[in-house]
Amino acid sequence: MEFHPFIEKSSTQEIKAFQEEKLQQLLAYLEGNSPFYQRMFKEKKINVGELRTLEDLQKIPVTTKNDLQQHNHDFFCIPPDKIVDYSTTSGTLGDPVTFGLSDGDLERLAYNEAISFACAGIQKGDVVQMITTIDKRFMAGLAYFLGLRKMGASVVRMGPGIPELQWDSIFRYKPKYLITVPSFLLKMIDYAEKHGLDYKNSSVYGAVCIGESIKNQDFTDNILSQKIKEKWDIKLFSTYASTEMSTAFTECEFQIGGHHHPELIITEILDDEGNIVKEGESGELTITTLGVEAIPLLRFKTGDIVKAHYEACQCGRNTMRLGPVIGRKQQMIKYKGTTLYPPAMNDILNDFNNILCYQIVIQANEIGLDEIIIKLSTDQEHESFVNEVRDHFRAKLRVSPKIEIIDFDILSKTVFNPNSRKPITFIDLR
Structure with a gap:
């Protein structure tokens, strides 16, 4: 053969x-x-x-x-x-x-x-x-x-x-x-x-x-x-x-x-x-x-x-x-004049060793614009770490998303859902 x-x-x-x-x-x-x-x-x-x-x-x-x-x-x-x-x-x-x-x-x-x-x-x-x-x-x-x-x-x-x-x-x-x-x-x-x-x-x-x-x-x-x-x-x-x-x-x-x-x-x-x-x-x-x-x-x-x-x-x-x-066409994000796809954000988050797991959530705000929320678990002191992640986003993608720190035990259950074939790192609520 x-x-x-x-x-x-x-x-x-x-x-x-x-x-x-x-x-x-x-x-x-x-x-x-x-x-x-x-x-x-x-x-x-x-x-x-x-x-x-x-x-x-x-x-x-x-x-x-x-x-x-x-x-x-x-x-x-x-x-x-x-x-x-x-x-x-x-x-x-x-x-x-x-x-x-x-x-x-x-x-x-x-x-x-x-x-x-x-x-x-x-x-x-x-x-x-x-x-x-x-x-x-x-x-x-x-x-x-x-x-x-x-x-x-x-x-x-x-x-x-x-x-x-x-x-x-x-x-x-x-x-x-x-x-x-x-x-x-x-x-x-x-x-x-x-x-x-x-x-x-x-x-x-x-x-x-x-x-x-x-x-x-x-x-x-x-x-x-x-x-x-x-x-x-x-x-x-x-x-x-x-x-x-x-x-x-x-x-x-x-x-x-x-x-x-x-x-x-x-x-x-x-x-x-x-x-x-x-x-x-x-x-x-x-x-x-x-x-x-x-x-x-x-x-x-x-x-x-x-x-x-x-x-x-x-x-x-x-x-x-x-x-x-x-990226996926349907997952394209228009955020404050910038066009983004989730893989570009994954790259930034993967750069941090102290992020134990993360999930990117996109939703439409009251006036119909896309809003990015990054949920993440970390073992670092929260406030300075959040600023570091936000600075990294600004430098690489010129956007500053909202960042929420969530307990690993809670977040990991939604990211590593036993019914999903790969980690659920992106959720689109638009």
Whole structure:
């Protein structure tokens, strides 16, 4: 089985021609099987036979999360008895959406993760410890397991949390890679230091980091990444994916963005008017899935603001690469004339060693303007520490949010909610 697909090393013209052929197959499939898209094509008088190029995608309306929530059932292209797995999106905003996967979809998911992990350097025979849930209708955990199995790696399914058990497992099974939310690595390091564990000489070479950004836009390490590497000299690889696209963008060893898999997904990056942004500009990632049987999506707006990079990578792949997600479109904050996204605030808060946990709350005040409240737990003298945090915000982002100190036992219960797959560090009450 080849985990460095030939198409990724083909020329950009060959990749485009390949994708256009796949696009025509997808349009014919949707016209034959998708109640939602059949209705759209009819209402908009779209003749799918006339759509031949990637540029022709612009003639088709976009699909939104709202469409998926309101017409969830109409997106299914296969009967219920062909569905072998049900997953839901995490539903950070609004109701979660149900995704069914056919046997073929699970196979595609496994292939996607196998070529993504291969990108990060994982090989047959490597031991990989999964510090992520595989249950609770979570697609990613299942995808990681299937991908590792497909490529012939050995998996230690630990699940999230409990540093003591993670270390026990690391010393017992000697994994080379971990798959984890990166902020949890700080908890593991903290536990190891307090209990005198020789973590610096463990078997761990690298971690594939999910759910949180570890890079700045210029691909330098962000604060979170720096804090991990200062203590523990391991390689950190970014990966970005979502349930809707069933496809991952994972960094190779050169770590300059997550590589696109052209046989699995078509990408467009759109501005607020729905036009393709100029090279070097950021916009909303809009995706068209290829080879999905149960719920294929056409021009689906992910809500993620990203920037694409097109210059050739030294690894030999000629595919587009995505930089770190700048933020979620719906989480954009207009604060006293400044436009902000939560990741920029996370970076500032991660810079403080004395913050035990935090949560950013956005609400509209009486006159309809956005208000930022930072709730945090600290072991420092409160007043001077609050001023220090506020000064840091002013210096870096030119904004001065309201800061509330909250007891760790109370705040940690809402941040590390057992029903959530990652820490809830942002709440939008607008």
